[in-house]
Amino acid sequence: MTRITPIRMVADVAASTAFYALLGLDERTQETSRTWASLTGSGGAVGLHIASAGKSREVSFQVTVDDGELDAVRARLAAHGHAPGAILDETFGRYFEVADPDGCLVQVNEVPDDLSRSYETEESRALLD
Incomplete structure (x- = not known):
């Protein structure tokens, strides 16, 4: 079996681990050190690796939560001092953006839960037609 794990270069592994835990990812503590953390969720994983500010590379990605959880995740982030953006409603569902540490x-x-087709696929097809 092959598993792909994106690696996010970060300035502070502990702070970033705490942030991504607020999004629902679980830390694999047996793999964590001062320079590395592995976090998993039901739909994938991310590795956090220490990097100096000058060598950090930004990787944008998305986290998907179950229907009905978005407001709770946003509130949890705000309660811990992060500043999530407003919740927006799109054809694929609702979302917000937030900056990590x-x-x-x-x-x-x-x-x-009732999303039965890929709106992104349909929108892409419509743009190409």
Whole structure:
């Protein structure tokens, strides 16, 4: 089995681990050190690796939560001092954006339970027609 794990270069592994835990990712503590953390969720994983400010590379990605959880995740982030943006409603569902401790923008999506087709695929097809 092959598993792909995106690696996010961060200035502070502990602060970033705490942030991504607020998004619902679980730290694999047996793999964590002062320079590395591995976090997993039901839909994937991310690795956090220490990097000096000059060598940090930004990777944008999205986190998807279950229908009905978006407001709670946004409130949890705000309660811990992060500044999530307003919740927006799009064809694929609702979402907001929030910066992690290094300023990397993370899009947090809520996908409705009744989403039976890929709106992104349909929108892409419509743009190409």
